[in-house]
Amino acid sequence: MAESEELKKQEEKKEDEKKNVKPEDRPLPADKDVTSEHELAGYRYRATAGTLSIETKSVAPAASMFHVDFLKLDEQGSPDPTRPVTFIFNGGPGSATTFLLMGSFAPRRIDTGEVVSGHGAPYSLVDNKYTLLPFTDLVFIDAPGAGFSRIAPAAKKELWSVDGDVAAFSQFIRRWASKYNRWNSPKYLFGESYGTVRGAALSLKLQEDGCALSGVTLISNILDYAHTFSNDDQLYIGYFPTYATTAFYHGLAGRGLTVEQQAQRAREFANGAYRAALAMGDSLSEEQFNAVASEYAHLTGLSADYVRKSNLRVGVERFSKELLRESSQVVGLYDSRVTGYDLDQAASEETFLADDAFITPHYVALCEQYLKEELGWQSSDLRRDFADLDLESREPGKSWDWHHKKPYGVYGDWDYFPFPRVIEDLATAIVHEPGLKVMIGNGYYDLCTPMFQTEFDIDHLQLPRPLRHNVAFSYYPAGHMLYTAPQALPHLYETMEKFYAAAPGDVSALNERPELPLK
Structure with missing residues (x-):
């Protein structure tokens, strides 16, 4: 059945080429799942590669969002609907979640060595003893237009924006919870790089949409673009x-x-x-x-x-x-x-x-192989590392709309920021949900999103003093992608294990940030 379906897709692709139909102009695919079961370290888990459709105010369907889920199974071979579930995404904006999927917490990961160097295939995929599956189920999500996610051309103006992107991920998470009966699971976010912009704003947006979170982890942070703009x-x-x-x-x-x-x-x-x-x-x-x-x-x-x-x-x-x-x-x-x-x-x-030139081929090659050969996802499309954005353009639908609507109650003459600034979103989310736990992680060798700037931003959340225990810092001998440094992985795993186990609203015991003298 899978083989005949693949042949059909290839024939359709040939017909599209004859008619000069661009791949992005084809109708969005119907939702589908491919599931398989695997074993790691004595426990079984279910892997699902699938798509889930979302819509915007003016376009339906607006995007088909690709996701890869890993659910730990109980002795009866069923997932536990009360287990924590963590939604994980890279940033970009417009990036596929290839690096986190293949390098961080999934049951299988890429082995690049301690410091990556440029070389060709073959590359190494190994069992991941640092997977987070022992204490949370995992859902990795591709942004609209990236990875194996598709986007309707008419929806680009809405979805390729700070706030449209956040609304898309909120809708995806709620639809996922409905489809897989996980509304009563403790829910966590894990975002990296621009994914920290999304994660901070999404923590508030999900609350507003009736889906409160238990915790948010943000690594390699950029929470305020004001300084880069000015x-x-x-x-x-x-x-x-x-x-x-x-x-x-x-x-x-x-x-x-x-x-x-x-x-x-x-x-x-x-x-x-x-x-x-x-x-x-x-x-x-x-x-x-x-x-x-x-x-x-x-x-x-x-x-x-x-x-x-x-x-x-x-x-x-x-x-x-x-x-x-x-x-x-x-x-x-x-x-x-x-x-x-x-x-x-x-x-x-x-x-x-x-570093980017050296490491990207590892991840692109093994992600394609892993999804198709081990997880059974069949597609004639090549996986897109990035959505087809032109960040130098100012035309809506081609570039990214950087404006961000302020949360209600934020002081100022304008009701929006002309750049991504989500410090107020994160602070508001904590105030509205005092049990929300936040872990901030940064690498000592990250020149893309430097740790000291993150500390400055978090210092300006202006939280009421009783809520400052909700946020903790952790540091790693690594660069932007913390998990690509094998010596950082054990500490990252231990930090996350303690984070999930911590009581609501208090992660102060996990905080690694030293104090600065007042001068």
Whole structure:
């Protein structure tokens, strides 16, 4: 039956090509599931690869969202409808959930070694002893238009936006709960990168839609785009400690220290002398300017002359190119432990994303193989890493609408932010659901979403003091995709196990963030 269905699809594809019909213009497929049962470490689980349709206010169906579920089975071979269930997604925006599916908490994962390097197939897929299945069922979700999810062209204007995307995921989760009888399960979110924007806003949206959460985990966070849009002082302050830990990893700073000690030294400088110097702007004296440049260089491995010429403001692309310039190497933005070579060695900024280029082929190849060969998902379409967005366009439906409607009660003259800022969403969600637990995870070597900026953002939730125990920080010797570093996985697994076991509204015992002195 599966073989004849595949042949039929191939014939339909040929007919579409003859008629010059683009794949995205074909009618959305009907919902379907493919299930299989497997065993790992003495327990059985059910895997489901499937699609679920959603609609918007003006388009129905608007998208067919692809998901991969892993449900632990009881002794009778049935899933437990009262077990926790965690909805997991990458970011982008418009990214497929390939990396989390293949690298994090599913029963099978990719083995890339400690620090990935560029090489071709074959790649290694192994049983995952760090799967979260022992304490939560798992649902991995592709965003509309990405992975094996499809989107109706008429729905792109609505769904390819901050708020339209959040509404889509809220609807998907509620439809999933109805289809699989999981409304009474404790529900959790796990989002990465832009998925933290989605996760923070979604935590409030789901409440408003009648689906309260028990917990939210956000890793590799970017919760406020204001600093990247304005290029203000905080942008440079937020990056600084990750410059210092990167220099530490490559042996250019912090000799004799641990990465935690180096990070703390950098935090204190960034929040003290460096913040004060940037705030003074052109009124900073030459003596003060040189003193700050010298300490900046000492902590980051850059030359004091380069820091001075950069006016104390070194952009991340410049840092990644400058740090190892003497050896003609660049460091990765997603994982600054990774090094590569840039053809244009004289360029002031990095032009080659070494880590992304090295790691993507592993995940693309094995995800296609895993879904089709082990989980039985058959499709003549190639899996899309990203939705077909043109982020340089300003035309609705081609690019991403970055506006975000403020939660009710947020002060200001406008009822929306012109960029993603979801700090208020997360704070409102906690206030409205005081039992909500929030875990914030960041890598020491993530130059894409730096940890110190995340700390700054969470410090500005402005929560009532009794609710500040709802949020905890955890840190990992890893880059943007924490789970791709095997030495980080045991700690990530232990953190998540304790997070699920923690009492509602109090994860203070899990908090790893050190205090900064008040200066």
